[in-house]
Amino acid sequence: MGIVDVRTGLGWDSHRLAAGRPLILGGVRIESDLGLDGHSDADVLTHAVIDALLGAAGLGDIGEHFPDTDERWRGADSIALLEHVAQLVAGAGWTTTSIDATVILERPKLKPYKQEMGERLARAAGVATDRVNVKATTAERLDAVGRGEGAVAQAVATIVRSS
Numbered sequence: 058m059g060i061v062d063v064r065t066g067l068g069w070d071s072h073r074l075a076a077g078r079p080l081i082l083g084g085v086r087i088e089s090d091l092g093l094d095g096h097s098d099a100d101v102l103t104h105a106v107i108d109a110l111l112g113a114a115g116l117g118d119i120g121e122h123f124p125d126t127d128e129r130w131r132g133a134d135s136i137a138l139l140e141h142v143a144q145l146v147a148g149a150g151w152t153t154t155s156i157d158a159t160v161i162l163e164r165p166k167l168k169p170y171k172q173e174m175g176e177r178l179a180r181a182a183g184v185a186t187d188r189v190n191v192k193a194t195t196a197e198r199l200d201a202v203g204r205g206e207g208a209v210a211q212a213v214a215t216i217v218r219s220s
């Protein structure tokens with residue numbers, strides 16, 4: 058009897074908040090005075106999901122695939138990077154069965170955007186929307202995120218060997 062090859066990957070990312078930047082989370086533009094700073098569009102949530110998928114499939118990390126020293130990725134749409142990574146994972150013989158993520162941001166409140174973020178991430182990852190869950194919380198005014206200096210995201214992805 059063969060084993061069922063199920064693997065899990067963890068993703069974690071953080072970006073600073075800055076003036077004059079758009080706030081994009083899970084591919085969704087969020088109404089905000091401040092946005093996340095970074096080489097790409099700094100979509101911290103999508104970056105965590107990408108690293109979770111790469112980790113599950115044993116394919117390294119986001120920095121290896123999309124180095125921030127490479128001008129090709131300046132201002133990059135992170136959802137497009139996720140689509141690319143989803144293709145790599147599928148091409149390596151894996152089916153993604155679930156993605157769970159948490160984004161930690163003091164303000165604005167993300168509740169009105171969670172469903173759209175989940176749908177956007179699911180579409181990019183090539184999975185059904187009911188296999189993706191996006192959670193949002195604050196840091197309760199603790200630490201740098203709690204002081205409104207940035208955002209953190211965590212994600213877990215589960216994949217199974219395609220039959």
Ligand code: MG
Nearest residue numbers: 070071101104
């Ligand atoms: Mg990042």
